[in-house]
Each structure stands twice: as structure tokens, then as C-alpha cells.
Amino acid sequence: MTVSEYKMLDHAPIGTCVINIHCEVVYWNKCLEDWSGILRSEIVGSELKTHFPHFNELKYSDRIEQVFKGGPPLVFSSQFHPHIIPAPLRNGKLRIQHTILSSTCPESSLYDTFNH
Amino acid sequence: MNLTATQTDAVQELLNIGIGRAASMLADMIQSRIRLQVPFVKLFTAKEIKEGLDGFDQKIKAIVELGFRGPFSGTAALLFPTESASKLVAALTGEELEDDDLDALTVGTLTEVGNIVMNGVMGSLSNFIEGHIEYSVPTYIEDTVESILAARNSAGEANILLAQARFLIEDMQLEGDIMLVFEGDSLNAFLNAIELDVTNEG
Numbered sequence: 001m002t003v004s005e006y007k008m009l010d011h012a013p014i015g016t017c018v019i020n021i022h023c024e025v026v027y028w029n030k031c032l033e034d035w036s037g038i039l040r041s042e043i044v045g046s047e048l049k050t051h052f053p054h055f056n057e058l059k060y061s062d063r064i065e066q067v068f069k070g071g072p073p074l075v076f077s078s079q080f081h082p083h084i085i086p087a088p089l090r091n092g093k094l095r096i097q098h099t100i101l102s103s104t105c106p107e108s109s110l111y112d113t114f115n116h
Numbered sequence: 117m118n119l120t121a122t123q124t125d126a127v128q129e130l131l132n133i134g135i136g137r138a139a140s141m142l143a144d145m146i147q148s149r150i151r152l153q154v155p156f157v158k159l160f161t162a163k164e165i166k167e168g169l170d171g172f173d174q175k176i177k178a179i180v181e182l183g184f185r186g187p188f189s190g191t192a193a194l195l196f197p198t199e200s201a202s203k204l205v206a207a208l209t210g211e212e213l214e215d216d217d218l219d220a221l222t223v224g225t226l227t228e229v230g231n232i233v234m235n236g237v238m239g240s241l242s243n244f245i246e247g248h249i250e251y252s253v254p255t256y257i258e259d260t261v262e263s264i265l266a267a268r269n270s271a272g273e274a275n276i277l278l279a280q281a282r283f284l285i286e287d288m289q290l291e292g293d294i295m296l297v298f299e300g301d302s303l304n305a306f307l308n309a310i311e312l313d314v315t316n317e318g
Contacts, residue, residue: 058141058144059141059144059145062141063141063232063235066235066239070242070248070249071235071238071239071251072182072184072231072234072235072238072251072254073231073251073252073253073254074231074235075224075227075228075231075253075254076228077224077225077227077228078221078224079205079209079221079222079224079225079228080145080146080209080225080228098224100253102253
């Protein structure tokens with residue numbers, strides 16, 4: 001998929017971002033802009049861990065690396081990872097998320113995460 | 117079809133390596149000591165499982181399954197009696213168990229645990245096979261083993277590697293099953309690759 005093709009993700013009511021093998025953000029959909037308050041222009045091209053330091057932890061970096069090596073998709077459950085991309089609600093609490101990381105195209109080293 | 121002693125040893129070792137990695141990841145996540153073991157491995161045909169050999173009951177189980185397709189194809193699944201599944205999640209999260217029913221939160225947690233275990237297993241097994249394997253997103257279901265096999269193995273020709281998975285968390289011991297359903301001739305491709313590796317190392 002090309003970056004322009006990821007625009008269709010803007011129509012999904014699910015927070016979605018695409019990262020490359022260096023964990024740099026390639027696409028950040030409108031839903032994630034709304035949820036996180038971070039604009040696409042502020043995050044595309046930078047590493048996820050720059051904005052969310054917990055991605056430095058082994059429980060994320062190790063598992064994500066395995067997907068880039070051709071491993072199965074990942075599930076980050078809401079019990080263990082409730083706020084993987086912190087997203088405040090209007091009442092000040094953080095949105096509870098269940099996240100899936102899966103390969104979008106094994107040939108191109110582009111992958112995406114789905115949060116809901 | 118039976119596994120030779122060499123094949124059994126090799127498969128058991130691979131599974132132990134895979135779930136050893138999974139245990140390390142889980143321990144890191146829950147900040148607690150956890151051990152995972154595979155005490156035995158057996159090979160069945162779909163027909164044998166259907167006939168209920170070795171006490172394989174037809175009770176509803178909590179199942180996390182992961183489909184794989186490539187040089188070898190099939191389904192990997194982690195199965196628990198539903199009461200063990202809720203006890204496992206309670207042990208991992210440190211939360212009190214109200215009843216054995218699995219709510220959405222518990223199901224999500226169990227799916228992640230199954231995902232970690234099966235990623236470890238598949239990572240270990242796929243090291244022996246060249247070529248890319250495509251995986252499905254892991255899913256949670258509650259069903260009988262017979263229904264799963266009927267859904268995944270319409271031709272009735274699958275081979276099933278069954279391994280006991282033992283979770284040791286603090287002073288608790290919980291047991292489930294790892295089931296690898298190999299479609300068509302996939303198991304032979306996998307076993308041949310293992311044999312080749314054992315021969316080369318010998």
C-alpha cells in the first residue's frame with residue numbers, strides 16, 4: 001500500500017496508525033488525531049517512542065520486532081495495555097484500548113496498529 | 117502415523133524453546149515469576165481425536181486460535197477448560213475471581229496470553245522452514261475440539277500435534293493444551309525439515 005492509499009483509514013472509527021520497520025509513523029489516521037490530540041503533521045516521520053516512551057520497554061519493542069521478522073500479529077489487551085496511545089475522554093479519564101498490530105504488506109516492511 | 121523418538125524429542129524441544137520465550141515475555145509483563153513447560157507431545161489424526169482417544173473430552177473449551185499459511189499450513193490453538201482459563205487470567209492479573217464466566221475483559225487478556233504463547237511456539241517452529249508464513253489475527257472462541265476440527269479440516273486428513281502446556285505461576289499450576297492442526301501434507305514438510313536439521317547437527 002502507498003501512503004495515499006492509507007487515506008481510506010481516515011474513514012474508519014478506529015484509531016489506526018501505520019509504522020515502518022524503524023517504528024517511525026508512516027500514517028496517523030483522523031480518529032487517532034481526535035483521540036490523542038496529536039496532529040498527523042506532528043507525528044508522521046518521527047518514532048513512536050519519541051511521543052510514547054513506553055514503546056522503549058521490552059514488552060513492546062521485543063514483540064513488535066518479531067512482527068517485522070515475519071511473526072504473527074500481536075494482541076495488546078486492555079487489561080495489560082489499557083492506554084497504549086493515551087487518548088483522553090472529555091471527562092478527563094483515558095480511553096480504554098484493545099490493540100492489534102498486524103502486517104499490512106510483508107514485502108514492504110510497513111505495518112499498522114489498530115486501536116479501539 | 118507416529119512420531120519417531122527423535123522427532124518427538126525434537127518437537128518437544130522446539131516447543132519448550134518457544135514457550136520458554138513466551139514465559140519470559142509474560143513474566144516481564146506481569147512482573148512476576150512464571151514458568152511454562154511442555155511435558156509431552158503426541159501426534160493424532162483428526163479421526164483419532166474425533167473418536168475421543170486419550171480422554172479428549174467434548175466439553176466446551178476456551179480457545180485462542182491462530183491460522184497460518186505458507187510452506188506449512190494449518191491452525192495453532194491454545195485450549196483451556198473454561199474454569200482454568202478464568203483462573204489463569206486471575207493469577208496473571210492478580211485480580212479476585214468472582215466466577216468462572218469469561219467477560220470481555222477476561223477474553224481480551226486470555227487472547228493476549230494465547231497470542232504470546234503461540235507466537236513463541238510458531239516462532240520456534242518456523243525457524244526450520246524457509247519461506248514466508250502468513251498468519252491470521254488471533255481470535256478467541258468457546259467451542260468443542262470436535263467442532264474446531266470440523267471447521268478447520270473439512271477433508272478429515274489433518275494431522276494434529278497435541279502438546280500439554282503447563283503454566284506454573286507462583287504456587288499455582290494450571291494445565292491447558294497446545295494443538296497444532298497441520299493441513300494436508302504440511303506435517304511431513306515440517307518433520308522433514310526437523311530431521312534434516314538433526315542429521316546436519318549430528
